[in-house]
Amino acid sequence: MQFPAVAALVQLGHKYRIQHVLNEGIRRMSSCFSDKLDVWDAVNKNMGSALMTYASTDAIAVVNIARLTGTHSMLPVALYLCCQLDIDTILNGAPGPHADGSRVCLSPDDVARCIEQRGTLLHHNVISALRIWKSTPSEKCEARETRDCVGELERVTREWIDYDTGDCLNHPDALGGWVEFFQEADFSLCVPCCEMIQKRVTEERRAIWERLPRLFGVSQRPGSGPQA
Helix, strand or coil, X not given: CEHHHHHHHHHHHHHCCXXXXXXXXXXXXXXXXXXXXXXXXXXXXXXXXXXXXXXXXXXXXHHHHHHHHCCHHHHHHHHXXXXXXXXXXXXXXXXXXXXXXXXXXXXXXXXXXXXXXHHHHHHHHHHHHHHHCCCCCCCCCCCCCCXXXXXXXXXXXXXXXXXXXXXXXXXXXXXXXXXXHHHHCCCCCCHHHHHXXXXXXXXXXXXXXXXXXXXXXXXXXXXXXXXX
């Protein structure tokens, strides 16, 4: 189902206290706006799961629905995705799921929260990149004697991880993977050092993901969920 239909299910179920309708809508929505990183990674690539498809601006409606229904588990990633939107959309909302042309907007508190945390996420993006590409090679580095991998790590940091002249870090998408970077960048590391970098990427993304609830002031109480 497309997001507007799922949103309608949730709103219908909540308004008329039809619990099974509400639960089904939340189940579909949570399949995309998950509190589990591996689940979100899988659906984020295709902007949808087997249960629902969505657009980037739908994160605004998800935030509002999550707060309306008490489904706190969807809030961290939904607010994170709102931070990726342009400032005008964060401030003024986006076209809603209804055919009447109405716009869906964040609450003033959530607008302030997203604008403030964009800077924090950009900071995390810079710091995690510097940790990932620090010039300490793998203990099993195959080029330890020639220091080729050390030189390559330093070169990547110098030429690619550049805040002032490049777009690589100048954005709040701190969870953005490095898959495209590995595919497009021209660099060479030995196999153990490549595996080390991949491990660093995994660890840094996991750390940022686990910070999201605290970053956005979300309390994920055990057992919290949709309420009609």
